[in-house]
Amino acid sequence: MNTVFVNGELIDRDKAKIDIEDRGYQFGDGIYEVIRVYDGSTFTMKEHMERLYQSAEKMKLSIPYGEEEFTSKLLKLIELNGIGDGIVYVQVTRGVSPRQHHFPAKDVAGSVVAYTKDFPVPVGQMENGVTAKLVEDIRWLRCDIKSLNLLGNLLAKEEAASNGHFEAILHRGDTVTEGSSSNAFIVKDGVIYTHPVTNLILNGITRRVIESLCGKNGIMFQEKTFSVTELLGADEVFIASTTSEVMPVIEIDGKVIGEGKPGAVTKRLQSLFSERIGIETR
Numbered sequence: 001m002n003t004v005f006v007n008g009e010l011i012d013r014d015k016a017k018i019d020i021e022d023r024g025y026q027f028g029d030g031i032y033e034v035i036r037v038y039d040g041s042t043f044t045m046k047e048h049m050e051r052l053y054q055s056a057e058k059m060k061l062s063i064p065y066g067e068e069e070f071t072s073k074l075l076k077l078i079e080l081n082g083i084g085d086g087i088v089y090v091q092v093t094r095g096v097s098p099r100q101h102h103f104p105a106k107d108v109a110g111s112v113v114a115y116t117k118d119f120p121v122p123v124g125q126m127e128n129g130v131t132a133k134l135v136e137d138i139r140w141l142r143c144d145i146k147s148l149n150l151l152g153n154l155l156a157k158e159e160a161a162s163n164g165h166f167e168a169i170l171h172r173g174d175t176v177t178e179g180s181s182s183n184a185f186i187v188k189d190g191v192i193y194t195h196p197v198t199n200l201i202l203n204g205i206t207r208r209v210i211e212s213l214c215g216k217n218g219i220m221f222q223e224k225t226f227s228v229t230e231l232l233g234a235d236e237v238f239i240a241s242t243t244s245e246v247m248p249v250i251e252i253d254g255k256v257i258g259e260g261k262p263g264a265v266t267k268r269l270q271s272l273f274s275e276r277i278g279i280e281t282r
């Protein structure tokens with residue numbers, strides 16, 4: 001069954017309609033989340049929902065449901081669609097109103113859409129590692145908001161993908177920020193480094209899980225910026241996101257990273273991450 005959630009109703013996907021003057025459609029004026037489902041159970045749902053409400057607050061956007069009500073609607077959607085390994089995509093826009101840049105009147109309700117999709121765990125890529133391309137980070141200065149406006153990310157991803165790479169690793173000048181749809185990490189002398197949580201990156205939920213796994217398992221984790229040179233000279237590089245989990249990067253711009261295969265620290269994190277999924281979705 002292909003049921004979707006549109007403005008409070010669970011309906012058939014074919015019956016879903018979006019107004020041409022929806023501000024999400026016209027301006028990208030909205031926010032979203034991608035939440036993982038493993039074997040029918042959500043993973044870190046609460047963290048994703050909290051971030052959605054935080055993004056809404058930062059955008060001065062009001063979500064027409066409370067967090068608990070919204071969460072139970074999404075769980076219902078997952079159940080109805082019989083999702084095993086997949087994702088639920090959730091989007092909230094500033095609603096429908098005649099096109100004008102300033103915000104519509106307060107009584108214009110936000111538009112809310114959610115749908116599910118099968119998404120198998122990318123086992124092969126996680127085992128073998130992927131390649132990446134360095135791309136200048138030309139995005140705006142509020143990358144902490146999970147906004148629908150992803151043009152900077154899309155241009156970067158396309159530059160990488162059209163050259164056969166899995167991800168674009170972004171840098172502002174010499175400083176590596178994050179991936180086009182992931183957070184970026186290096187391992188040097190047994191220590192994991194990643195960009196601190198600032199306006200220049202998305203505070204990834206997967207990143208937070210990794211940080212907590214490191215804390216609990218005695219793996220050194222430092223929120224500290226690193227340069228492009230440090231990236232290319234790292235012992236290991238990996239990226240992380242809801243859909244990629246802990247993904248080893250074995251080559252960047254043609255330069256082999258470490259031994260050119262997933263490193264020991266990355267592999268340890270992968271197995272700790274899988275354990276954590278097992279515990280949370282049991």
Ligand code: PDD
Nearest residue numbers: 034180181182183202204205206241242
């Ligand atoms: N992307 N940074 C950016 C720019 C992202 O778009 C994402 C996620 C992340 C990782 O966040 P998380 O661990 O919470 O998934 C970091 C999602 C999956 C997407 O846009 O499809």
